[in-house]
Amino acid sequence: MAAPAAFARRAWAVLWKDLVVERRAKEGANALAFFAVLLLFLFYLALGPDRERIRSALAGLFWLAFLLAGVLGLGRASALERENDCLDALVLAPGDKGGIYLGKVAGTTVLMLAMEVVFIVATGLLYNLDLWPAVPRLLLIAVCGTVGFTAVGTLFATMTAQLRAREVLLPVFLLPFVVPVLLAAVRLTEAALAGEGWGPSAAWWQLLLGFDVVFVVAGMLTFEFVLEA
Amino acid sequence: MGTRVLGGVSALLLLVGLAAAFGYAPPDAVQGNVQRIMYIHVPSILTAYVAIGVVLVGSIGYLWTRRPAWDRAAAAAGELTVCFTAITLVTGSIWGKPTWGTWWTWDARLTSTALLFVIYLAYLLLRSVVDDPERAATYAAVLGIFGALDVPIIHFSVQWWRTLHQPATVLRPQAPTMDPTMLLALAVNVLAFVCTFAYLATRRYRLLTLEAEAQSRAWR
Numbered sequence A: 001m002a003a004p005a006a007f008a009r010r011a012w013a014v015l016w017k018d019l020v021v022e023r024r025a026k027e028g029a030n031a032l033a034f035f036a037v038l039l040l041f042l043f044y045l046a047l048g049p050d051r052e053r054i055r056s057a058l059a060g061l062f063w064l065a066f067l068l069a070g071v072l073g074l075g076r077a078s079a080l081e082r083e084n085d086c087l088d089a090l091v092l093a094p095g096d097k098g099g100i101y102l103g104k105v106a107g108t109t110v111l112m113l114a115m116e117v118v119f120i121v122a123t124g125l126l127y128n129l130d131l132w133p134a135v136p137r138l139l140l141i142a143v144c145g146t147v148g149f150t151a152v153g154t155l156f157a158t159m160t161a162q163l164r165a166r167e168v169l170l171p172v173f174l175l176p177f178v179v180p181v182l183l184a185a186v187r188l189t190e191a192a193l194a195g196e197g198w199g200p201s202a203a204w205w206q207l208l209l210g211f212d213v214v215f216v217v218a219g220m221l222t223f224e225f226v227l228e229a
Numbered sequence B: 001m002g003t004r005v006l007g008g009v010s011a012l013l014l015l016v017g018l019a020a021a022f023g024y025a026p027p028d029a030v031q032g033n034v035q036r037i038m039y040i041h042v043p044s045i046l047t048a049y050v051a052i053g054v055v056l057v058g059s060i061g062y063l064w065t066r067r068p069a070w071d072r073a074a075a076a077a078g079e080l081t082v083c084f085t086a087i088t089l090v091t092g093s094i095w096g097k098p099t100w101g102t103w104w105t106w107d108a109r110l111t112s113t114a115l116l117f118v119i120y121l122a123y124l125l126l127r128s129v130v131d132d133p134e135r136a137a138t139y140a141a142v143l144g145i146f147g148a149l150d151v152p153i154i155h156f157s158v159q160w161w162r163t164l165h166q167p168a169t170v171l172r173p174q175a176p177t178m179d180p181t182m183l184l185a186l187a188v189n190v191l192a193f194v195c196t197f198a199y200l201a202t203r204r205y206r207l208l209t210l211e212a213e214a215q216s217r218a219w220r
Helices: A002-025 A027-047 A051-083 A086-092 A097-126 A132-160 A166-177 A179-194 A199-228 B002-024 B033-065 B068-100 B108-129 B133-165 B180-219
Strands: none
Touching: A002 A027, A002 A097, A027 A051, A027 A097, A051 A086, A051 A097, A051 A132, A051 A166, A051 A179, A086 A199, A097 A132, A097 A199, A132 A166, A132 A179, A132 A199, A132 B133, A166 A179, A166 B108, A166 B133, A179 A199, A179 B133, A199 B133, B002 B033, B002 B180, B033 B068, B033 B108, B033 B133, B033 B180, B068 B108, B068 B133, B068 B180, B108 B133
C-alpha cells in the first residue's frame, strides 16, 4: 500500500514547509499572537473592569478572538503562497491534491493553536482568573474547533487569494459558514470553564466532530478543483 | 413551447392557491386571518430547499463533467434560493409582528433561515466577483456543495443553541392537527410555488445560455 504512505508524506511535506517558513520569517506567528493579546486589552476596555461581567462573557470572547485572528492568519498564509507563486508549484506537484490540502489545514491549525495557547494563558494572567484546571479540556476544544475552522477556511482562503478585495471577501464567505463551530465551541468552553461533567455537552462534541469530519473530507475532495481553476 | 405551458400552469396554480388560501381555507381558530400568510411562507421555504438541492446537483454535475450547462442550472437555482428565502423571511416577519409582537426574534428557525440567506447571498457574490467564467463556475460549485453540507449542520446547531443555551421565550404556536381544508390549500400552494420555481429556473437558464452565446460571438 504505497498510496496512503505517499499521501501522508505529501501532507507532511506541505506542513513542514509551512512551519519552516513560519519559523524563518516569524512575523506571521508573532503578529498573530500580538493581535490576540491586543484583543484582550480591547475586550477589557470595552467591557470595563467588572470581573463577573468578563467571566460570564469569557467563552464568547475566546472564540470571537480565535475566529478574528484565524481570518487574519488564513489571509496571510494564502498571501504568502500567492506572492511567491507557490500556488503554481503546488498545482504542478504530482499526485493527489488532498494531501496538500491536509498539510495546509494542519499548518494553519498549528499556527492558530500556538496563538490560542498564548491567548488562554494571557487571559488567565491579565484578567486574574483561575483557568488552570480547565486548560487541558480547553486545549482539546481548541483543537477540534480550530480544525473545523481551518478545514473550511483553507479552501475559501485559496479561492479568495486570487480575487480583488480578498481581505473583505474571506470573512464574508467564511464567518457564516462556521457558525456551527462557534456555537459548539462556545458552549463546550462554557461547560469546561464552569467545571461541568462531559455528559451534558456530549451532543455538542458530536456536532463539532461531525463538522470537522464532513468538511475535512469535503475539502480533500474539492481542493484539487480550486487549486487548478 | 414546454416552458410556456409550464408558465401558464404555474400562473394558474398560483391563482388557485391564492383563492384557496383566502376563500377555501377557514381562518385559524387562535390567530384569525393573520395565519393565512402561512400559505406563502411555508411553500416559499420548501421551494428554497428544493432550489438548494438543485444548486447541489448542478454543482456536483459541473465538477464531474465540466459542462457549463450544469453551472448555469446551479446559477439559476442559486438566485432563486436567495429569492425564496427572502420571501420566507419577509412573510415571517410580517406574521411575527401581530403574532409575537415583534418583527424579529432570535428564534431557532429564524436564525438558521437568516444564515441560509446570508450563505447563498455570498454564493451569488462569489459568482459576481470572479472575472474568469470557468474559475467562477468552479468556485461557485465548491461553495454550492459546501453550502448544502452546511445547511443541516447549521439547522441542528442553532436549534440546540436555543434549547440548551436558554429556553425559547416565544414558541411558535403549533396546532396539534391541521384542518384538512387548510392542508389542501397548503398543498396547492406548495405545488404552485414549486412549479413557479421550475418555470423561473428554466427561463433564467435559457437567458444565461443566450448570454454565454452572445459573449462567445462578441469575441469572434
